[in-house]
Amino acid sequence: MAGLFQVLRGQADGTFKKAEALEGTDGEPLIIPVEKENWVDNICTRPFAVDWDGDEHLDLVVGNFTGTFFLFKGEGKGKFLPEPQQIKVDDQPLTIKGHHSDPFVIDWDGDGDLDLLSGSSEGGLQIAENHAGAGKSPELVAFKSLIEPRQQSASDETLRDEDLTGPSSSTRIWIDDMNSDGKLDVFVGDLVTLVAPAGGLTEKEFKAKYDEWQVTFAKVVKEMNSPSGDEKTQIEARQRFQKLYSQRSEFMKEDRTGFVWLYLQK
Amino acid sequence: MRMLLLSTLLVGCGLAVAGAAEFEPPVRLKADGVSVRVESPGYAAPCWADVDGDGKKDLLVGQFSGGKIQVYKNLGDGKLAAGQWLKAEGAVAEVPGVW
Numbered sequence: 001m002a003g004l005f006q007v008l009r010g011q012a013d014g015t016f017k018k019a020e021a022l023e024g025t026d027g028e029p030l031i032i033p034v035e036k037e038n039w040v041d042n043i044c045t046r047p048f049a050v051d052w053d054g055d056e057h058l059d060l061v062v063g064n065f066t067g068t069f070f071l072f073k074g075e076g077k078g079k080f081l082p083e084p085q086q087i088k089v090d091d092q093p094l095t096i097k098g099h100h101s102d103p104f105v106i107d108w109d110g111d112g113d114l115d116l117l118s119g120s121s122e123g124g125l126q127i128a129e130n131h132a133g134a135g136k137s138p139e140l141v142a143f144k145s146l147i148e149p150r151q152q153s154a155s156d157e158t159l160r161d162e163d164l165t166g167p168s169s170s171t172r173i174w175i176d177d178m179n180s181d182g183k184l185d186v187f188v189g190d191l192v193t194l195v196a197p198a199g200g201l202t203e204k205e206f207k208a209k210y211d212e213w214q215v216t217f218a219k220v221v222k223e224m225n226s227p228s229g230d231e232k233t234q235i236e237a238r239q240r241f242q243k244l245y246s247q248r249s250e251f252m253k254e255d256r257t258g259f260v261w262l263y264l265q266k
Numbered sequence: 267m268r269m270l271l272l273s274t275l276l277v278g279c280g281l282a283v284a285g286a287a288e289f290e291p292p293v294r295l296k297a298d299g300v301s302v303r304v305e306s307p308g309y310a311a312p313c314w315a316d317v318d319g320d321g322k323k324d325l326l327v328g329q330f331s332g333g334k335i336q337v338y339k340n341l342g343d344g345k346l347a348a349g350q351w352l353k354a355e356g357a358v359a360e361v362p363g364v365w
Contacts, residue, residue, distance in 0.1 A: 003363065004362075006333075006362065008352075008354050008359055010363075013355070015353070016352070016353070018352040018354045018357075018359070019333075019361050021364060022295070047310070050299045081357065085290060104313040108287075128316055130311075143271075146287060147289070161301075165291075165292070166291070167292065169316055170308070170309055172310065172311035172328075174312045174314050176314045176323065178314060178323075186283060187295075187312040187313075187325075188292070189304075189309070189310030189312045189327065190310060191308035191309050191310070192308065193306060193308075255304050255306065256301065256308045257304060257305070257307075257308045258308035258309050258310030258329065259295075259302060259303050259304075259310060259319045260294070260302045260310050260312045260325070261293065261294055262292065262293050262296065263290065264289065264290045264293075265288065265290075266288040266290060
């Protein structure tokens with residue numbers, strides 16, 4: 001079931017036990033409780049274990065599909081209260097730009113309190129700074145961008161490995177002083193779709209096919225979005241759209257993958 | 267909050283930095299000479315931790331497909347060994363619920 005928190009417990013000999021769902025102090029699997037219509041809220045995108053409230057017990061700060069954050073308060077020895085608190089700013093849910101919140105908690109600015117950083121479905125890295133100061137309950141401010149998402153362009157449709165110069169979308173982050181220079185660095189994982197010619201086409205043939213497909217595709221999209229089109233016309237346009245989209249595989253191989261990028265802090 | 271000059275840095279992937287931090291242009295990590303990458307449909311989720319207890323932090327990369335995790339052992343001098351699947355109880359570890 002999506003939304004549960006899984007733990008692979010480390011053994012004394014350095015190996016791991018199989019994943020098991022983390023339970024709350026009530027003995028039930030831990031999960032973000034949501035109303036039926038907001039089911040994507042309870043799909044956790046990343047749990048991050050940290051002593052958020054300074055009581056010397058690990059808590060869980062978790063993200064979700066919607067892009068908000070919840071705190072499961074720890075009771076010590078891996079036990080967590082089942083009812084989480086939503087993390088808020090000015091009484092409103094703290095929300096990233098984009099979706100798929102990806103919490104990482106660390107004292108980013110070295111002022112003694114814990115800041116909350118996150119990746120996003122849109123890419124990039126965002127930070128909600130903590131203004132509370134050392135030893136006080138967190139007082140976050142709204143997210144701002146620390147690393148801007150990669151600019152999208154029409155050429156992304158035919159992106160090749162050699163075109164990549166930085167992370168794409170759906171960023172997942174990790175922060176540490178990777179090179180031991182005393183400054184925090186950022187690891188960024190991503191999602192990207194790379195393409196290549198299919199069916200033995202040369203690059204030139206591929207480009208010609210793709211350009212031709214693009215013209216037809218744009219025409220169908222226009223028909224589909226036309227406000228003047230009747231229902232029958234729009235249904236037909238949608239069918240042509242689906243057929244056309246699947247036809248791409250005849251001349252184009254698409255490889256959805258993800259890489260890991262490192263930003264060293266200057 | 268520590269006040270630093272607002273700085274921006276133009277790198278290959280666009281305007282990369284805002285706020286109190288400046289970064290070098292991003293570098294795609296390699297292991298054994300090959301880019302670290304995950305299986306389709308992507309969603310690489312990195313973690314930097316000493317998983318083998320040798321005193322050096324290693325790179326772990328989670329992925330969407332099968333909920334599996336690759337471990338890239340830190341060889342020192344900025345080098346990573348080829349990835350191996352993280353194992354649990356002798357089998358490739360899988361995190362259920364990732365579909």
